[in-house]
């Protein structure tokens with residue numbers, strides 16, 4: 581696939597972002613595209629809204645896997661693109677339109693000229709939540725096509741086009757979603773002493789969460805607690821009887837995650853007493869850290885150095901990725917692909933440079949042929 585077609589595919593996918601496990605149009609687009617490729621070495625299987633594409637190798641000693649995530653985010657796009665999302669309130673703001681296009685580009689090249697090894701492309705739903713990698717790993721299709729080595733990429737807005745980066749060992753954090761519900765006593769805005777105001781309680785709780793990071797986590801370890809959404813109340817002159825916080829916890833070790841959760845629960849019990857309310861906590865979905873296999877990263881670094889592109893050592897990031905579950909069972913790695921966007925990941929104006937598509941395809945193809 582040439583640059584022009586890669587751009588066409590990326591723009592088509594960009595227009596149809598869908599939430600986790602609802603990627604029906606996306607799956608159809610991917611399947612229709614895959615059908616246009618030479619079929620002699622391909623076996624295609626769907627799993628929920630995801631897809632496995634196996635490319636039979638000419639010898640077939642081992643199987644190399646490449647994973648691309650396919651879901652979008654609940655965000656209203658502000659890119660000004662002519663090809664903006666046609667799904668109101670949803671956007672590919674984490675680059676998964678790039679990830680899918682690059683996978684299709686590499687698949688198109690390999691379907692034309694398979695290699696000695698078997699290859700499996702995994703189009704995985706629900707990376708942003710609630711998590712598709714873990715259940716996909718348990719699927720019959722994964723058992724059928726299970727790779728011996730696996731890798732994936734993520735767009736990096738802060739890196740220039742033509743630069744990729746990775747590192748051996750820990751790349752991304754452990755994550756846990758965080759949903760906290762507060763139930764108190766609402767009432768008239770003028771008589772606060774007769775109520776237990778959940779706007780005040782939930783706001784104080786948000787501030788207290790930051791004290792857990794600052795004062796309960798070893799400063800040489802790291803944690804992030806972000807509350808991304810607050811919901812409370814009905815109108816400006818009624819004291820709210822309920823509130824809900826939605827957020828996420830990030831840590832660099834599974835132990836720190838347990839510590840943070842324990843501390844949140846202690847604070848919640850204290851808040852219940854102090855504020856005469858009920859607090860329930862739900863941790864939603866949890867992702868295992870992304871831990872790169874040192875040997876595979878070293879081989880990839882060499883592949884990049886033998887290409888027109890450049891490699892640099894990555895830093896650890898508090899990003900989460902359920903690809904971590906695949907890497908827990910299968911040796912492999914994830915790398916960042918430079919896409920040079922002023923706006924960052926999860927921003928409504930993220931605009932990755934489309935010149936990076938061919939860089940991604942070249943390096944994924946090389947990885948699949950040479951790892």
Ligand SMILES: CC(=O)N[C@@H](CCC[C@H](N)C(=O)O)C(=O)O
Pocket residue numbers: 674707708709734755756757827828829865867898899900901902925
């Ligand atoms: C690459 C990336 O941005 N991944 C997401 C994963 C989110 C997992 C889950 N919904 C959570 O928020 O904990 C990220 O926000 O890092």
